[in-house]
Amino acid sequence: MNIVVVLPDGQERQVGGKSGITVMAALRDGGMPIRAECGGALACATCHVHVTSEWQQVVGRPGVEEAELLDDSDYAAPESRLSCQIDCADHLDGLKVALQLDALEDQ
Numbered sequence: 001m002n003i004v005v006v007l008p009d010g011q012e013r014q015v016g017g018k019s020g021i022t023v024m025a026a027l028r029d030g031g032m033p034i035r036a037e038c039g040g041a042l043a044c045a046t047c048h049v050h051v052t053s054e055w056q057q058v059v060g061r062p063g064v065e066e067a068e069l070l071d072d073s074d075y076a077a078p079e080s081r082l083s084c085q086i087d088c089a090d091h092l093d094g095l096k097v098a099l100q101l102d103a104l105e106d107q
Contacts, residue, residue, distance in 0.1 A: 002016060067089040
């Protein structure tokens with residue numbers, strides 16, 4: 001599956017993902033500047049993305065723990081998700097997410 005990533009400066013990049021890994025892992029493995037400090041343990045919000053409107057229903061809403069972590073972000077919005085909580089799957093081919101400033105490595 002392909003994931004379209006919008007960087008904070010508006011540039012778009014594509015990375016590949018495969019079943020069995022999370023979107024966070026695909027972003028990290030694809031060289032995106034994502035911190036992902038807890039490695040997907042649902043212990044931080046450093047893999048925060050905004051899911052574009054056309055994908056929100058397909059991806060779904062965050063769970064309770066995920067929503068609590070997102071509440072701590074200065075960039076939280078209704079389209080916020082933690083990329084470690086989205087599993088790569090064929091039906092998500094073309095998924096478009098935007099990295100948030102609190103997810104970037106140089107922060």
